[in-house]
Each structure stands twice: as structure tokens, then as C-alpha cells.
Amino acid sequence: MRVRLAIIGSGPGGLSAAVTAARLGVDHILLERTGHLSDTIFKYQKRKKVMAHPMRLAKLGDLPFAEGSREEILGGWTATAESQGVNVRYHAEATRIARQGGGFLITLGDGATLEAETVVLGIGVQGNLRRLGIPGEDPAQVFYQLEDPDELKGLRIIVVGAGDAGLENALALCAANTVTIINRQADFSRAKPGNMTDAERAVRGGQIRALHESSPTRIEAGMLFVDTPTGEERVPFDRIIARLGAIPPRRFVEDCGIRFPSADPAAVPELSETYESNVPGLYIVGALGGYTLIKQAINQGHEVVCRIAGQPCAPADENLLRQRFEKCFPGSSVNDVLAYVRRTVPLLAGLTTLQLRDTMLECNLHRFAAGDLVFRRGDYTNSLWNVAEGAAAVEIDPQRPELRPRVEAGQFVGELGLRSGRRRTATVWAAEPTVMVEISVPAMRKLLSSVESVGQELDRVAVRRLIHTTLGAGRQIAELDGLIAAARLQKFKALEPIITEGDPVDALYILRSGSATISRLENGRMSVLGFVGAGGLFGERGFLDVDATRAATIRATVASEVVRIEGDAVRAALAEMPEMSRVFSSAVQSQMERSVRATLANVTRATPPRNISAITDFLVAKGVGEATNVFIIDEKICTGCGNCESACAATHGGISRVSRELGASAEGFLLPLACRHCETPHCMSHCPVDAISRMPSGEVIIDAGTCIGCKACVNDCPYGVISMAELGGDPHAGTNWLARMMAGIGVLPPKRTREDHHDGSAKKAVKCDLCRTAGGVPACVTACPTGAATRLDPESFLTWLREGARAS
């Protein structure tokens, strides 16, 4: 069989392409792996409200789409596909696409083949579910999904796989069924803390049986044979639910000859302005091409087919771009402004037109008069500012106004905060009438994963600037060329040592992102002396003393990046610019002072000091090193009254964003489960609507109005602090204050809403917003009657510990 156009995948992208093809009379076939249309949306929870973001983007083509329930949308699509005469083939999984003659040969899962002149690939990014793949597997007994746990009762169920999905299923089933979970690992640590604690508790309480370090081998006579550390075990069952994750579609896509710009898992294939890949005639639409929203996918499907059929079609984002540019360039055409940006912003010059359009959708153009403020020292804004015309002045040190490096047209500022997620370290003004292009963090993130040159340029400039601001001591940047030439960026994993005590002094370091602890062996025990944050200089002490070795070990607390400057260059620079040693000695001095103060505090205190190293280790292990603001409760003061949680619930629509119960504790400190407002928030990485942002004052917040409830952030946050909840309820429903007071027990903390699988059509992601909506002062802290609760940055906490924590 040969067709003009084969469309693979019937998600919104593929389906929209097929509908347009049918309407334009293009000979086509739509291949769908499953037995229904749009599997990703089909799998949303029942009655989920599907959002139609971005609101301002117009929808093109004939596939109907507006905000509504999953059922309404799927129903409408099925009807449209039928009425427009779309030619769908179900249960047709494309397993290979090869060039053949002027077109393509597509091989299907069942071995059948089919020829097509042009292919539109819209297979999304969900991938194929990993299968059990063991002998004896019967589809009537083995399932890869759990739609409604309430439907199963009194069964013997085996859950294979102990990731979040597996644990959530096991927990939902264990009340009404006999559940065994089979885990390849030795514990549940691969899952989020909430699921892990719940599951461990259920296992200890006997509600779930767990076989760790085990894997299933075959099914025979109603038994699953499992390989366990103590030998083979047979587990009888009625049903197996395998939650083994998905195989990302990248391999398949690469096998089609499509190139990805980098090995970064977030990278998307490079596409032309018409969404054509590097393989001529092979087009990509939807999530696979990096367009994660339904409306975008629909528009692309439509545009692609119009182009293929030779019909005119203006890109859907044309109007949005015009609006973006209107303020700064009134009356100019979109193409003119794009050409202007390409000409004046070298960082963006190498982008394809499509990439540039997408990037500009998330950029702001600004026109400044001389002396206008661009950003202020101490802000948490992390966007990157490019000078297109004019120049900016950077105030590094308010005490030294003569030191104001200029940033000329074609250069950028703000790259340090972008990577480290820390506060701005300088104030920037427009030095003359200036035009600037501000690239938002999400847009920058996409660029970094898809255009290698952007990252390289950013790195190159960052190294120069870090060296200049840290070691420059009033010199011109050109005088530091020797140091810059001897510098390179180095990445370290969490807990990896950067410098080891006793090693020779061979390099100097500046921390670009992340954080590190300084520790030393004392009486056979590692003791933590200090903490280095982004922008900090370390490894300098050794250069003040000729034959010194490293006096301490410096270890990354989280994944960190450092600038490493080779020792010889540092010694040469010191010989040439002796005043640089002052920078070194003042860094050493402040560390010394801190440790002397800590010692004094320890000597004069009657009670033994807390075990600071152990506390630091605990905090570091819990990822506090990347926090900007963390909730810590002193268990030696806390009476467990729960007022902190009640306060949070009362000020946040009845849903507490902090849970003591699910927190972790050690050495007398409790780290409740609550957002720590990470320096580079993981939760932001895959939010398709950019609903998560960082405020200039540092808090990471989720905008409930924008959130579409897709749970990407829930999965991305490594600390499990985001939950899905329906907002808007009465926090105190059912009781009155007098009753609560007379009971003498105080307000009972409302139960934290954990995900449930059954209902919830309009659930949003919720987490701590540092009380931004409730006056800006953490209600949980101010409501603690005993003084046990504190919210602060980890450095202040460690300083406080060292400088005389009361050990009562």
C-alpha cells in the first residue's frame, strides 16, 4: 500500500494533521498504536479538567478544542475524526521508518509494511510502557495500569516495580486486597519521601508484603516465580500489575535518522520553520518536537499539513509575537524584529527561525533611558539580559563607584544568577539609551538543552566574569587573561570531594553553582568548619604559604559547578599583582574568625555542643544544600502541638503545605516535608505552562490560575513537597473555635491532602509559597507557641549552630 501522507500517532498533533489532510483531500493514513485516539489524554484521570493554555494563542484547523473535561474532548475528537473521514488504523504501532526511493517505508508491529511519500511523526513523549516480558504472561492477568483501585476487592495482587507509580498502586490496593510488591532495589528509596514512608509503614504493619532485591522470572499455573536473595519463591496471584516505567521514544526517533542536538535527555530534535526534521519529508509535531501543550500540537499538525498540501497558513504565534514586540517596536513587522534580534544579540544568532520564534515568545524587549534601573543586587530574578543597543553599567561594589564595568551592545549580564539560582550580586543600570532583550529562565533552559553554542558562550563569559569579580581587585579584565586562560569549568556530583585534605595545592576554585562544606578530620572524626555558597572562593589558603598542603576537605553538598584555576597561573598572577593576596587573606581571615568564635562559644558553654557535623551531614543528605529557605523544627523545644500546620492550613485555603509527620529527623532536628525554595528549582523544569516561578525576593511559587494539573512538578520535585489538591475549602469546617478551645487540644491539623486516584477534576499543584499570599511572614513560624519552628536559609542555620546553639 502506498499513501501520500502517513501520520504516526493520534495525539492532538497527529489527529489535527489527519483532520486537516482529510478536509483538504490529501490521501492519508493515521496510524495509532492503541485501540483508541490520543492515548496520552485517554489516560488522564477520569473527568480531569483539560486546560486550553496558552490562553492567548489562537487555535488553528478543524479539530475542536476548548477547556473542558477529558470525556468531552475525547468525545468531540472521535466525532470529528469520523465526520471528516479521517482514515485511522488502530493497533498499528510503527516500529521502523526507513527512507525508500523518494519516500518512506514504514514497518508496523505486526510486520506489515506501508509506503508513504511524506511522514508526520506525532508520537508524543510518553513512550512505550516497559513490559514484564517473562514466559507465561497472559494479558488477562497482567496489567500495566490501574484505572480504578476501588474496583478490585479481595484479590491476591502482585505489584511489580517500586517506583512512585508502583507504590501508589500498592498503597491504594492494600486495604481491600492482599498485596505483594516486588522490588528490584533493596529499599524504596527510589520513590518520593511521602510514598516511601507510607509504603515502609504499610510493609512494617503487614498490610503489604515486600520482596526486595527480587525479580520475576516466569508465570506458571497461577504462580509468579520470583528470584529472591534467599532463593526462588512462588507467589500465587489473581492479578499482576507491572509498573516498570516507560521507554523514552528517543531511540526509535534516532533510528529514523532524526538528529538530536545533544545528549541531554531534555533535548528535542532540531526542526525547520515548517517543523521538518533533518530528514527531508519527515515532519515532527507535538510534544516530541518540544511543544508540550495540546493547543500547540493541534496548531502544528494543521500547519504542517497545509504546507505539505501547498496551502497558505500563517503561524499561530504570529499575533502573540506582534503583541510582544509592539511596545518596544511599534509598527514593525514580526520578521523585521526577529532579524533585528538576530543581528544585535549574538547569543541568539545561531538559532533556527523556529527556535528564535519560540524563544522570543518568552522574551521581553525593553527600552531604557540612561540611568534606568535594570535589576538590583539581592533580587532573586534570574533572567538573562542582552544589550542589543546602547550599553549598561554594572555596579559590583557600592563603595567603589569607580569600578563600574560597562556591558556593551552584543554582550549580556545576569548569567551568574541564571546558573546558581542565587540572588543578584550586582546592580545594573542603563548607561545610555539602551534596548535590551530579557530571556526568561524557562526559555533559557530550553535553549541550553537544544543549542550547544548558547551554553558554551554562557560558560565562557561566566568564567571571565567570576574571575574578575572575585579576584579582580580593581583591575581591568584584560590584565587577568593569564588566570582566565588557565581556568576551566568542572562539575561535581553531590557529596563528591573537590579538594581533599592533605593533597598538594594545585588549583584555586570559585564556586559557580551549588554549595560545598568545608570539613577537617579532628580526633578521628570529620568535623564541619564551614559552608561555601555560589560565588565563593576556596582553596586559596594554600597559596599564602609556600609548601602547604590542603588543610581541609571541601565537598559538594549538591550537584555543583566550579571554576578551577591551575595553580601555576595563580602563583604567577600573585607575583605580578601582589594586592591579590589581600583578597585571599581576607577570605581566610573571615573563615578563621568564624572558627575562633565557634570555639569560644563552645568553651564558655556548660552544656556539650550539638554534634554539628552530624547535623550538617543530615541536612546535606536531605538536600538542604540547595535550599534558599528551609523549615527546621528543634525537636527539643517542639511540643508537637501542630499549630504550625494549622496556621499554614488556615492561611492557605484549608490545605497545609507542611507536614511534620512526613518529615525526616535526626540529631534533634526535624525537617518537615515542605518546600525549601531551591536555588535551581527542579519543579520548574518541565512545567508545560511555566506556572512555577521564582519571585525577586526568592520564593518559588505555583500560580494556581495557570496550573493545568499535569503533575510534572510533582514528579520533578525530588523532595516530594508538592501535592495535588482542589483549592477553596473552609479550613475549620465542622467545628467552632469554642469547642476546639474547650477540648483543650488546640486545632487538629487538617489532614494533608495526598493524591487520590478517584475523583478530582480540577486539582492543582500546591506547595508552600512562603506565605506570599498571607502577608509575607511565614505563618507556620509565627504561630509556633514554643519557639521551636524556624524558617531560614541553611547558611544562617549553620552559622547559628556553630555560634552557640543552646543545647537544652
Next chain:
Amino acid sequence: MLASMNSTSTIHRSFLLWRGGYYAWVAAGLCVGCVGLYWLAPPAGPRNGGSFAGYTLGTVGLGLVLWLGWFGLRRRRYGGAGRLDEVLSAHVYLGVAVALVALLHCGFRIHGNVHSLALLLLLGVVASGIFGAAAFWSIPARMTRNRAGMTLATMSAELAAIAVRCRALSLSFPDDIVALVARTTSPGGKDRVMGRRDRLRRLNLAAIAQVQDELVRGRDVTPAEILPLAQSLTQHLTMVERLTADLRYRRTLLLWRVIHVPMTVALVAALAIHVLVVFYDW
């Protein structure tokens, strides 16, 4: 934004030590002032609250009691800028002071009428408050140590798991031991141990003893055979002790309020009558 919280004086500092016990000094000052008034302005007649000093002390006392009682509302007003630990710090120190103010007000005299009822209630509230403050000060640290990193939920889950193990291990022993272990360890959960600590401890000790007796009775068992059960029963005992201690701590932290709060309500009512009666008689 967090400036107020970055000063180390407010990080993890017990309410009793708020700003180095600032309100203790305020309360002490108040007491000195009131005692001074009591001595320097002696009434013409008997000391009974009807004099200038008496009225002044009465007014101060009444104001303080109302302010102290307001704490119940303040504690549930969430989201403001002030810190509750400061208010509680003032509450406890001024609360102690109010006892002295009241005693001075009545000239240390007690009769069998509504006026003295108010005084007794007040002393009762203060006494329970002192108990509560002492509990807040001393229990959390002990409780943390006792918990050893576990939570109530993990402790009871742990106990249940140990119980299952004990019962399973007991099955290879004679019936009397099976029965004793079953009585010691079932039906499981934290509700079971509440309030039955002594009985459980006795049972558990008896079970351990009896298992060890197996050796003595020479019923053909080796130490290696009884050891797992004996150890599990010992773990069971430890966990029962921990769990009951934890529950006791929790109870202590909560239950004194069952006296403190209703007595406060009664006190305010009695004071209202006290004031009405005084002015009616006047």
C-alpha cells in the same frame, strides 16, 4: 522579608528564654511595684480590696486576667506579623505575677464567698499553667530521646511487626507459651498498650521468663532454639516501654489544659460576678 527571623536570637529559642527572659523582668517589675503600693498606701480599715491600693491592684489584676485569657484567641489568629512565642513568654511570666497581684488585692484573706472562689480559681489556673510550662520546658527533649528517630506511627507498626514475629516463633513451643505470647502480643497496635502498661509489662516479663524456663525444665531444647523468641520478646518489651512513654508524654503535654482552660472560663465568670457584687454593694 525574613530580616526579623535572621537575627539569631529568634532561631530555635524556647519561649521561656525569649530575649533572655525579657518578660520575666517585666513581671518582676510589676510585682515590685504592686508590693510597693501594698506597703506604701496602707488602708485605714482592714485590707480587703476596698481601699485605693485595693482598687488599683484589683483593676491591674482584672486587666491581666482578661489579657491572659485572650491568649486562647490569639493562639488561633494565624498569619499576622507578631510571633506567638513572644506572646506565650509574656503569658507565663505575667501569669505568675497575677497570682501575687490577686493575693495582694485581697490582703491574703480567704472567706467562703464568691470573691474567694474567684481567688481560688485564679490560683488553680496559675498552678496548672506552671505545670504546663514546666512540661513544655522539660518533656520535648526527653520525648525526642525516647523516640530515637521513630514516629508514633512507625513505633506502633514496629510493635505490630515484632508481635507477629513473636507469635510465629512461639509456635514451636508448648501450648502454654503459645498462649502467653499470644496474650502478651495481641491484638496489636497502639490502642492496645494505652493505659495497660503495667499489665503488659508483667505479661511480657512473664513470657520472657517462661521461655527461658524451657531451658531449665530441660525439655530437650538448646539455647539456640529459644534465643530468637527470647530476643523478640525483649524487643517487644522495649517497644512497649517506648510507645507507652511516648503516649504518656503526649498526654501530659495535652491534658493539663483540660484544667487550665475550663478553669479560665470559670474564673472569668466568677470575676464578673465578683465585680458586679462589689459594685452592687457599694
